[in-house]
Amino acid sequence: MTRTKRGRKEESPFNFPLQIGDPKLREISKKVENYDDLGKIVEEMKSVARKYDALGLAAPQIGINQRIILLTLQNGKEKIFVNPVIIGKSSKIVPSIEGCLSVPALVASVPRHESIRLKAFDFGKGKEVTEDFKEEDSFCLQHEIDHLNGILFLDRVEEKEMIKN
Ligand SMILES: [Zn+2]
Numbered sequence: 106m107t108r109t110k111r112g113r114k115e116e117s118p119f120n121f122p123l124q125i126g127d128p129k130l131r132e133i134s135k136k137v138e139n140y141d142d143l144g145k146i147v148e149e150m151k152s153v154a155r156k157y158d159a160l161g162l163a164a165p166q167i168g169i170n171q172r173i174i175l176l177t178l179q180n181g182k183e184k185i186f187v188n189p190v191i192i193g194k195s196s197k198i199v200p201s202i203e204g205c206l207s208v209p210a211l212v213a214s215v216p217r218h219e220s221i222r223l224k225a226f227d228f229g230k231g232k233e234v235t236e237d238f239k240e241e242d243s244f245c246l247q248h249e250i251d252h253l254n255g256i257l258f259l260d261r262v263e264e265k266e267m268i269k270n
Pocket residue numbers: 106107204205206207248252
């Protein structure tokens with residue numbers, strides 16, 4: 106996920122990551138079974154996220170249909186979650202202003218659960234964790250987990266309130 110305030114560099118949108126229209130963005134990603142091979146994928150995801158100044162990135166965005174997401178939390182910590190599952194969510198829905206590396210030059214208001222409870226393998230900690238996230242962190246997690254299910258943020262836009270980035 107990207108944010109307007111962070112801006113986005115003017116680079117060719119057709120190199121990396123994959124762009125809307127690519128069928129790989131619409132696949133249901135596979136659960137990771139073998140954690141031993143994660144290192145290389147994680148390094149590649151980190152490199153792309155940094156290059157494009159992304160708050161979050163999902164493995165299918167770099168053509169790898171496995172359930173791995175990266176995000177930078179509001180506290181500045183970078184997290185890699187493997188096989189993330191939302192096991193609880195607030196009933197309160199709030200608007201989240203989002204952009205996406207795979208949907209260039211568009212920003213829109215997306216309805217998201219204000220908070221979620223996540224269960225995932227935390228790559229940095231090397232163990233399974235259950236954690237609660239709210240607001241920006243929660244929105245970013247919902248956005249990235251959507252990617253694992255072939256959903257793009259535009260699919261959830263109710264008001265056609267597109268803002269040019
Ligand atoms: Zn995205």
